Amino acid sequence: xxxxxxxxxxxxxxxxxxxxxxxxxxxxxxxxxxxELMLNSANLAFISFSRYxxxxxxxxxxxIIMTVAAAEVAVGLGIIVAIFKSRGDVNVDDLSEMKG
Amino acid sequence: xxxxxxxxxxxxxxxxxxxxxxxxxxxPIHAVMYLVTNFFALxxxxxxxxxxxxxxxxxxxxxxxxxxxxxxxxxxxxLTGAIESVRDKLPAxxxxxxxLAVVLMLEFAAIAGSGSIATPRAGALAESFGTSKPIGLLxxxxxxxxxxxxxxxxxxxxxxxxxxARRRED
Numbered sequence: 001x002x003x004x005x006x007x008x009x010x011x012x013x014x015x016x017x018x019x020x021x022x023x024x025x026x027x028x029x030x031x032x033x034x035x036e037l038m039l040n041s042a043n044l045a046f047i048s049f050s051r052y053x054x055x056x057x058x059x060x061x062x063x064i065i066m067t068v069a070a071a072e073v074a075v076g077l078g079i080i081v082a083i084f085k086s087r088g089d090v091n092v093d094d095l096s097e098m099k100g
Numbered sequence: 101x102x103x104x105x106x107x108x109x110x111x112x113x114x115x116x117x118x119x120x121x122x123x124x125x126x127x128p129i130h131a132v133m134y135l136v137t138n139f140f141a142l143x144x145x146x147x148x149x150x151x152x153x154x155x156x157x158x159x160x161x162x163x164x165x166x167x168x169x170x171x172x173x174x175x176x177x178x179l180t181g182a183i184e185s186v187r188d189k190l191p192a193x194x195x196x197x198x199x200l201a202v203v204l205m206l207e208f209a210a211i212a213g214s215g216s217i218a219t220p221r222a223g224a225l226a227e228s229f230g231t232s233k234p235i236g237l238l239x240x241x242x243x244x245x246x247x248x249x250x251x252x253x254x255x256x257x258x259x260x261x262x263x264x265a266r267r268r269e270d
Contacts, residue, residue, distance in 0.1 A: 001219075002104055002105060002108060004217065004220070005212045007108075008212070009208065009212060010112050010115065010116070012204075013116055013119075014115060014116070014119050014138075016201045016204050017116070017120055017122075017123060017201075018119070018123075019201065019204070020123060020197050020201045021122065023193060023194070023196075023197035024123065024193070024197050024198070029131075029173060030122070030123065030125070030128060030131050033131055033132070033135050033170065034122070034123055036135065036162075036166070037119055037122060037123075037138065040138070040142055043142070043154075044145060044146075047145070047151045047154060048149055050151065051150055052219060052220045054229075056229065056230070056235060056238060057238065057242075057243075059151055059153070059154055059230070059235050060235065060246075062154050063154070063235065063239070064246055064247075064250050066157060066161055066162065067250045067253070067254060068250070068253065069162075069166065070161065070165070070166055070254075070257075071254055073166050073170070074257050074260075074261045075257050075260045075264070077169060077170070078260070078261040078264035078265055079264060080177070081173060081176065081264075081265070082265075084177050090177070093190070
């Protein structure tokens, strides 16, 4: 079997790609997809540790993360559509009405 | 080169390249397609790591349901590349983000190089490892409370999206 560092390293790379995506893009849909990338990298780490420790608890966490991601996408995309309907534009830099 | 290393290198390349393509794609539809590719590569990883049920869920729920939702919203809003071409209020943010990502990767390399992540000695796996039966047993015994909380979360998300989508009567 491969050392677990390989899988954790790949997971870290995918997480970094997702974090950079959230920071460099201004399109909220692509920012959302970057968040999905980060959640999936966490899932990969959970699954690989689960395999290497020979315990299935990590699978339960992945199951719950998937549910949370589905809930997040449903509400988040609803918010994006609502903003688009009321403003006709969804550049995240312009959405600063609630700034104190 | 063993088969596992070969599979890791190929799938890892697919995952990383499609991940980078997601965050650099100009057209959101292309980004969605790259993300589906990424999810399939991760599902293959789950199969390699003996998590068949989760691999199945990954394709069914993530690549199937969630990405179709993304595609719907991209098509409804028709945001093809129009947003970001106009102006950039924080041009320095991109470079800072990339620099910090490099720092993060260096930090990880330092941790991995220090040998503090030891590879646990995995014994022989049980026959049923990664199938739905042990997951169900764990979910309804040891993890019953998180399971119930997750169902409440789904209920809240459902009500929330209905409230957001409702048309105002005024």
